[in-house]
Amino acid sequence: MTDLSPGWRFWMPRQGKSCVFWTRTPRGDVPALPLQVEPQATIAEIKNLFTKTHPQWYPARQSLRLDPKGKSLKDEDILQKLPVGTTATLYFRDLGAQISWVTVFLTEYAGPLFIYLLFYFRVPFLYGHKYDFTSSRHSVVHLACICHSFHYVKRLLETLFVHRFSHGTMPLRNIFKNCTYYWGFAAWMAYYINHPLYTPPTYGAQQVKLALAIFVICQLGNFSIHMALRDLRPAGSKTRKIPYPTKNPFTWLFLLVSCPNYTYEVGSWIGFAIMTQCLPVALFSLVGFTQMTIWAKGKHRSYLKEFRDYPPLRMPIVPFLL
Amino acid sequence: MASSEEDGAPEAGGDREAPRRRRRLGSLATAWLTFYNVAMTAGWLVLAIAMVRFYMEKGTHRGLYKSIQKTLKFFQTFALLEIVHCLIGIVPTSVLVTGVQVSSRIFMVWLVTHSIKPIQNEESVVLFLVSWTVTEITRYSFYTFSLLNHLPYFIKWARYNFFIILYPVGVAGELLTIYAALPYVKKTGMFSIRLPNKYNVSFDYYYFLLITMASYIPLFPQLYFHMLRQRRKVLHGEAVVEKDE
Numbered sequence: 001m002t003d004l005s006p007g008w009r010f011w012m013p014r015q016g017k018s019c020v021f022w023t024r025t026p027r028g029d030v031p032a033l034p035l036q037v038e039p040q041a042t043i044a045e046i047k048n049l050f051t052k053t054h055p056q057w058y059p060a061r062q063s064l065r066l067d068p069k070g071k072s073l074k075d076e077d078i079l080q081k082l083p084v085g086t087t088a089t090l091y092f093r094d095l096g097a098q099i100s101w102v103t104v105f106l107t108e109y110a111g112p113l114f115i116y117l118l119f120y121f122r123v124p125f126l127y128g129h130k131y132d133f134t135s136s137r138h139s140v141v142h143l144a145c146i147c148h149s150f151h152y153v154k155r156l157l158e159t160l161f162v163h164r165f166s167h168g169t170m171p172l173r174n175i176f177k178n179c180t181y182y183w184g185f186a187a188w189m190a191y192y193i194n195h196p197l198y199t200p201p202t203y204g205a206q207q208v209k210l211a212l213a214i215f216v217i218c219q220l221g222n223f224s225i226h227m228a229l230r231d232l233r234p235a236g237s238k239t240r241k242i243p244y245p246t247k248n249p250f251t252w253l254f255l256l257v258s259c260p261n262y263t264y265e266v267g268s269w270i271g272f273a274i275m276t277q278c279l280p281v282a283l284f285s286l287v288g289f290t291q292m293t294i295w296a297k298g299k300h301r302s303y304l305k306e307f308r309d310y311p312p313l314r315m316p317i318v319p320f321l322l
Numbered sequence: 323m324a325s326s327e328e329d330g331a332p333e334a335g336g337d338r339e340a341p342r343r344r345r346r347l348g349s350l351a352t353a354w355l356t357f358y359n360v361a362m363t364a365g366w367l368v369l370a371i372a373m374v375r376f377y378m379e380k381g382t383h384r385g386l387y388k389s390i391q392k393t394l395k396f397f398q399t400f401a402l403l404e405i406v407h408c409l410i411g412i413v414p415t416s417v418l419v420t421g422v423q424v425s426s427r428i429f430m431v432w433l434v435t436h437s438i439k440p441i442q443n444e445e446s447v448v449l450f451l452v453s454w455t456v457t458e459i460t461r462y463s464f465y466t467f468s469l470l471n472h473l474p475y476f477i478k479w480a481r482y483n484f485f486i487i488l489y490p491v492g493v494a495g496e497l498l499t500i501y502a503a504l505p506y507v508k509k510t511g512m513f514s515i516r517l518p519n520k521y522n523v524s525f526d527y528y529y530f531l532l533i534t535m536a537s538y539i540p541l542f543p544q545l546y547f548h549m550l551r552q553r554r555k556v557l558h559g560e561a562v563v564e565k566d567e
Contacts, residue, residue, distance in 0.1 A: 197518035278522035 044075035050092075060169040063093040097168035105159040108178045112186030113152040117189035120145045131196045138200045140208050144193050144276050149214055151268065155217065162226050164233050186285045193276050202278040212272030221264035224250035229261070242307050255311075256319035258300040262292040263317055293317050351412040356469045357401065364464040365397035370455045381511060387442040387451070396452070398431050419548075422541070426481040427454070429534070430496055437512070438503040446502060450495030453488045460484055488547070493542050500535055506529060 038045075047059040063072040064095070066082065073082070073090075120141075125134045136142065192198065201207040228251045230242050247251045253260035269285035296317035303310050315322060345357070372390050378385065401424050407413040408420045430450070437441060464481040506560040507513075513527035 185352075191520040192524070195522070198522055199518050199520055202520060231328060277520070277522060279521040 001129055003093060006037065039080045041075045041079050042075065043073045043079070046074070048080065052134070054248070055314070057092075057094060058098075058099040061095050064090050064094050066090065094169065097172035099172045099175055100169050101165045101167060102159060103193070104170060104175050104178060105163075106156060107175060108182045109152050109155045111179055111183040113149055114154070115183055115186045116145065116148050116152075116190040119187070119194040122196075127147075127196055135196065136194060136196075138198060139195060140200050140275065141209065143212065144272070145274060147212070147275065148190075150282075151272075153221065154223065158223070162230050164230055164235070185280070185287075189280045189284060191274075191280060192278050192280055199277070201275070208275055211271045211275035215268050215275065215295065216271075218264040218267035218271060219251040221253065222261055222268065224248045225253070225261040225264060228254075240306065242303065243308060253319075254314075256314060257296075258303055258314050258316050259292075259296040262296050264321075266292060266317075293322060324364060326534075330438060342499075347412060350468060355407070355412060356466060359409075359466040359469065361558055362400070364468055365400075366391065366458040366462065369393050369397065370459060373455065374453065383445060383448045384443045390451075392419060395431055395436065398427050401427065415516045419545075423545075426496075430499070433513075434455050434500060434503055438506055439551050439559070441499055441502045444499055446495045446498030448495075450492045450499065453492030457488050457492065459467055471476050473474060478556065482557050483550075485549050489542075489546055493538060497538060500531055503529060504528065 011314045019285065026235045043064055044059065047062045050062060051058050055081060059075075065072050072093075119126055122131050122134055203210075228248070229243060230248055231246075232243055233239055243254055250264075251260070257263050266285065269281070271286060273281040273285050293316065300314070300316035324437060351498040364467055369390055371385060372393065376386050378388050380386075404413070404420050405417060408415050413420075418438070434446060441447070460477070462481045464473070465475050467477055508528045511527075513530075515525045517524050
């Protein structure tokens with residue numbers, strides 16, 4: 001995305017309520033269709049007005065800023081309160097086609113749920129013809145299917161009923177990237193776990209029981225954290241607060257890490273890897289851990305920047321270590 | 323992977339690490355890099371001379387790879403350090419680009435020519451060896467002279483013009499070599515794991531090679547056009563409008 005986008009200048013008369021839009025072009029400033037804008041207008045309202053004259057750039061695609069290289073202005077910002085004089089110059093940047101977070105999450109999670117089941121039921125053309133619609137004789141394979149499916153059903157339900165997103169949208173190309181990752185790995189794992197030549201874990205039922213315990217504890221933990229984070233933020237608001245442990249013991253991990261949801265998530269996948277003793281699952285866990293560590297470190301840094309009294313004992317994702 | 327996740331917490335994406343200012347290299351870093359680039363220039367020069375001498379004495383390319391393989395493996399493997407240079411910031415190139423570049427060389431040397439003996443006498447091997455040798459001598463001497471602040475124009479010219487021919491020639495040599503190796507890989511099933519096994523995974527080196535060959539299609543143009551853009555910027559001082567992603 002280049003920065004060669006037009007800028008707008010609008011005149012903010014000291015007492016009056018009307019403002020005029022100008023469009024900056026390479027030939028100089030050219031007045032656009034004049035629009036009335038109140039000085040008390042929010043950025044969100046300005047974006048809506050802007051969409052009326054430029055319908056291809058809906059509000060979610062607009063980034064308005066006071067400086068071409070500066071940060072985007074927030075939708076809640078009020079024009080009058082911004083550091084502008086009687087003349088305000090706003091720079092516009094096209095963020096590209098956008099898609100809602102909810103849509104992305106639902107799509108990227110529904111895929112693995114469905115794809116895994118295709119392999120579990122040994123739908124034709126995935127394995128040799130003589131195995132079509134046969135069932136594995138290993139109990140761990142059935143357990144693995146339940147766990148994997150539960151995990152993604154949980155994620156879908158959380159997306160619909162639990163999570164409160166700060167942003168409405170993300171760039172459209174992310175859905176292709178994300179779905180390739182989730183769907184690709186799901187197919188790769190499911191292929192081996194449900195394969196007719198699958199080898200069950202070396203230490204048998206003991207290993208599976210331990211792994212299941214880890215998995216269940218981490219799923220409960222992850223869900224508890226999601227609920228705790230939801231309760232931090234009232235519906236419709238975008239407030240940010242430091243999360244603290246609640247009465248729920250699973251949330252006590254907040255004492256040691258900033259993002260226990262990620263800690264529990266990695267734990268769940270480690271459990272699943274031990275349960276299935278499948279190398280692709282271990283690799284998926286490793287890649288996921290790497291990505292979640294990057295996110296956790298970023299979030300941890302944001303917390304430290306925003307809150308002076310942030311608990312010093314906490315690490316981003318792994319207690320005491322990382 | 324979603325570019326960032328969300329819950330009730332502050333946004334993660336906004337911060338960036340403070341941009342590293344490496345315009346002034348410490349004297350230790352300069353000394354090390356100078357040594358490194360001089361050593362690599364010398365190494366590839368030795369390779370070039372060895373190759374020319376072999377051809378002059380034997381009149382054939384058969385046995386050429388065998389005679390220079392130790393030197394080639396040593397210097398090409400040593401280039402792994404370049405990834406470290408990027409990681410610690412003493413070289414301003416992206417870790418990813420350098421990583422891809424060096425990995426593809428390590429792959430060709432160790433996983434193809436070293437491991438698949440029957441193809442060592444293919445002509446395509448000479449093709450990429452010559453291309454690599456000329457490229458590396460130019461590149462490392464360019465870095466050496468740049469570090470010493472005495473860069474002769476002809477070296478700069480060579481670095482930003484030779485690649486126009488050498489890149490495609492090298493790629494052709496590499497692809498032809500991998501292609502020649504395919505029948506042997508399929509027959510022997512080398513580097514492959516079959517089911518059933520304890521870790522419930524499988525890997526087929528034959529298909530891996532096919533996918534690698536296919537990956538040249540998107541990757542090579544990107545690297546080539548990157549070099550062409552650099553060339554325009556450096557040799558013709560054009561302002562380059564970079565896409566910021």
